[in-house]
Amino acid sequence: MKLWQYLIRRVMLIVPLLIGVSLITFTVSHLVPGDPARLAAGLHASPETVEAMRHRLGLDKPLPVQYYLYMMRLLHGDLGTSIMTRRPVIKDIMIRWPGTIELTTAAMSIIIILGIPLGVISATHRDKLIDHASRIFSLLGVSMPSFWLALILQLIFCKYLKIFPVGYRIDPAIGLRRITGFNVLDSLLTLNFPALVNSIWHMILPAFTLGFQGIATVQRLLRSNMLDSLTQDYVKLAKAKGMPERIVIYKHVLRNSMIPVVTVLALMFGGMLGGTFIIETIFSWQGLGRYGASAIINLDFPAIMGVTLIYAVIFAVANLVVDILYAYLDPRIRY
Amino acid sequence: MPEVLLRVKNLRVNFYTYAGVVKALDGVSFEIYKGEAFGLVGETGCGKSVTAASILRLVDKPGRIVDGEIIFEGEDLLKKSEREMREIRGSKIAIVFQDPMTYLNPVLTIGDQIAETIREHQDLTVEALEIERNEYHNTSAEKPSKKALREAVLRRVEEALKMVRMPDPRVVIDQYPHELSGGMRQRAMIAMAISCNPKFLILDEATTFLDVTIQRQILELVKDLKDRLGCTLMIITHDMGIIAETCDRVAVMYAGTIAECAETKRIFSKPLHPYTRGLLDAIPLPTEDVKVLKPIPGFVPNLINPPPGCRFHPRCPEAMEVCSRVKPELREVEPGHQVACHLYG
Secondary structure (H helix, E strand, O other), X not given: OOHHHHHHHHHHHHHHHHHHHHHHHHHHHHHOOOOHHHHHHOOOOOHHHHHHHHHHOOOOOOHHHHXXXXXXXXXXXXXXXXXXXXXXXXXXXXXXXXXXXXXHHHHHHHHHHHHHHHHHHHHHOOOOHHHHHHHHHHHHXXXXXXXXXXXXXXXXXXXXXXXXXXXXXXXXXXXXXXXXXXXXXXXHHOOOHHHHHHHHHHHHHHHHHHHHHHHHHXXXXXXXXXXXXXXXXXXXXXXXXXXXXXXXXXXXXXXXXXXXXXXXXXXXXXXXXXXHHHHHHHOOOOOHHHHHHHHHHOOOHHHHHHHHHHHHHHHXXXXXXXXXXXXXXXXXXXX | OOOEEEEEEEEEEEEEEOOEEEEEEEEEEEEEEOOOEEEEEOOOOOOHHHHHHHHOOOOOOOEEEEEEEEEEOOEEHHHOOHHHHHHHEOOOEEEEOOOHHHHOOOOOOHHHHHHHHHXXXXXXXXXXXXXXXXXXXXXXXXXXXXXXHHHHHHHHHHHHHHHOOOOOHHHHHOOOHHHOOHHHHHHHHHHHHHOOOOOEEEEEOOOOOOOHHHHHHHHHXXXXXXXXXXXXXXXXXXXXXXXXHHOOEEEEEEOOEEEEEEEXXXXXXXXXXXXXXXXXXXXXXXXXXXXXXXXXXXOOOOXXXXXXOOOOHHHOOOOOOHHHOOOOOOEEEEOOEEEOOHHHO
């Protein structure tokens, strides 16, 4: 099978995935106790107003009917109207998704840029001081909860050292014309360098917090994979051919050891999407995570559904990218 | 007297394990003459592969070469720096290992794996310049371009694959190990080993994992390559049949020592050491009606606590009182025939 045939098949598989995800989210979110009509109408509204609101939101119909109507509208690109913002959910999402993608991409880059070299150094300097140091660092990484780390980092870097800003994606005083919604991309497109620096500056703390556990995971996994790979026969042959240490490590060992790491990176991406709910809220980051978190608090069904579906799509696409990368790394895998 | 290419003298290798010190090689000595095929035969765990690894100075931790000399072309390899050793590995001394599936890197193409050896050890400037002149019509070039260098390496890779009679060398260059059959993989590993024209080629159980027909083809190929390249061979095996077919001289190893060393014909016609005799008796002859195989009684000794004196004496049918006390030295009992046994003291 050719690669593009495989791609088409995989993209088509996203459809049943979305149906499954929507069904589960729809059921679960409607089983949560609480009355969205009451929340939407306001705490002091009369029972009649609440009933009218319930009817307007379509919440008085049986669940299967509600689901059917929702899916019908979804086919037309209509995700419903948010109960809390009273705007179409699709519009809310369009405004916010670049922020989340920007944040997770930055976190992923930090994981790759720090995690892989740390893993290589640990493996090549096994049981030396630098190995112990990087293992302690990664132990801290896996054991620190991210909401706690976020608060501590804010305290140190924002309150006391005053190096980084506390929240938001960009300083509101800096005008940036919105083209794609990605601040970094927009500031590059408009050649607005103060905005570029400022938005990267805002991104560092939340992205680091989001990626910190990932750095640790990648470091530990790569270290153990490389140590295992170093004892393999093909390493012995490479040495017997007179290959310098550098080539043995970076060509023969690293490539073989990266295959499982790539899989974990994909899973981690899913975990990070979940993590954005917390991180975006703490850092007042305008993205889907923060939107989703407040949607859950306000029992805003259309918004919850919308965010979940978009996350499912992003996750599926990330997995697809990783699977293609996999085939590039491991020639034994062919589609 | 033929010229000596490699002389191993009193080589001792220990492995420092948690259970104790394993004396894997306990004073191994032998000589290999230029142009010959030398066999190293013995049971599993007797130290054949450790000997090969020592020659390349690639004994893995927790092993260490503790004593001895390995003189190659008049120079002691044990005194060389790691950098000097790296230049020798793969270019002057090459090795072919037993299992081509695990020894070839699964994520690199065959061509890439051969090419890296050539790039590391060979200066292809002249060949690349020729390509530059003849193919790209660039007569003024003083330094070959990257493209010409790549082409020169590629040609050498193809040449090496043709040398080992690889079917479709141009296709194989871009293939990965898992796409080849066992015999082809072993051919690829041999191509890698001979790609830099080594003077000394070690075959460490190179045919053990192959079925007999392929084994036969590979042995024929190796003999042919030895004549064409004029290299010296060291063939490590546990198979007396392979020794009989391919080797000029042979050393029989037992528990980290050399028991006997002589011309192959002589070992088969007039074995002296009781272990050698036991090994040869254990081979079932097609002319006899074999009902029961004749094994050597007992087991290979534990090398953490090897038997004192001659390491073979607990299993030896002709053991004497002295054998358990004094370790027999390897002595020349007849010209070209050495044996380490008190029977011939």
